[in-house]
Amino acid sequence: MAERKAISKKLRFEVFKRDNFTCQYCGRMAPDVILEIDHINPVKNKGTNDILNLITSCKDCNRGKGARKLSENDILKKQQEQLKEINQKREQLKLLIKWKEELENFADEEVNKVEELLQEATGNVFSDVGRSNCKKWIKSFGFKEVYESAEISIRQYYNINEDSVTKVFNMIPRICNNRIKQKDNPNLYKINYLCKIGENRLYYFNSLKAKAYLVKNFKMEDFDYLKELFTTTRNWSELKEFLEDYYSEEV
């Protein structure tokens, strides 16, 4: 005699769900009736616990008191529908996995492009950590931003010193950040430019104070005049006087 194996709770639930918690013989539903699992091909005829051999049945139908049994055709049709559904799910899963792989490959290609750029300039390639960092930057700033920032970083920080390669690398995300801030506020870009002149030229130049002052007062049309001021005044106090004159506000 064939051995009856217990049907797991999970499998029972899968069968009920698939059959919409409805007895497949009489059409009555939980909670009106108690639902059980019936073997289409009975266990005594070597019917298995394969989900295709399991069907939702109310207690009455399962005990032979129900209205009718399913015809062979009905069973076949049900099984075909199930198979079709399973295949559809499998196809969708395959597409999903493929799509994820493609995204992953695409991300790798972008990292390779940045690496090529750095390699050409410095002769160095990414370490594993560097590679994964670069991938993160691209994710947060976008490829174009990272690539352009890498170009800027090479131009500004690469020299014959060994350390400069590390600096070039470390500055890329900071440049990305700054560029994005500047895009949000083009005035800030000009203000930073002016303060850089101040820092390079003027003794006792108070960069923080100047920046705060300009953020408050600066308009794009002031730029040419201010650039003239920043490049020609002799010291910070003289510059301060000119600024106070121009904006009628104390620095």
Ligand SMILES: [Zn+2]
């Ligand atoms: Zn029933």
